[in-house]
Amino acid sequence: MSAVSRVVGRVRGRAREILLLLIAAVAGIRVLLPGAFAAAVPAPGERFRKPAPVRVEPRVAIQEKRLTDAQHAYDRGQVEVARELLKGIDPAQLPRSLGE
Numbered sequence: 458m459s460a461v462s463r464v465v466g467r468v469r470g471r472a473r474e475i476l477l478l479l480i481a482a483v484a485g486i487r488v489l490l491p492g493a494f495a496a497a498v499p500a501p502g503e504r505f506r507k508p509a510p511v512r513v514e515p516r517v518a519i520q521e522k523r524l525t526d527a528q529h530a531y532d533r534g535q536v537e538v539a540r541e542l543l544k545g546i547d548p549a550q551l552p553r554s555l556g557e
Contacts, residue, residue, distance in 0.1 A: 517550055517551070520545075520546045520547065520550060520551060523542050523543070523546055524542075524546060524551065526542050527539040527542035527543045530542060
């Protein structure tokens with residue numbers, strides 16, 4: 458047997474050992490941590506469920522409702538009702554997305 462064939466045999470043997478070691482390591486991880494390779498797929502019943510609404514501070518939610526009520530009253534031509542609704546609102550606590 459020539460020296461080259463002995464070196465090639467050692468390299469192939471070493472690669473085979475490394476491959477077997479990696480397969481054993483992955484199998485061990487899979488056994489010890491069964492959820493490690495699970496895909497992030499929700500349960501069948503959970504896929505179509507609506508997400509929970511985002512909770513806001515009650516005070517801000519009340520003020521936003523008063524603001525929308527005031528806008529609807531103004532649209533209907535009830536300016537005095539709209540003014541009364543806007544009196545108790547603190548504009549600093551409203552989100553900027555609602556406008557000025």
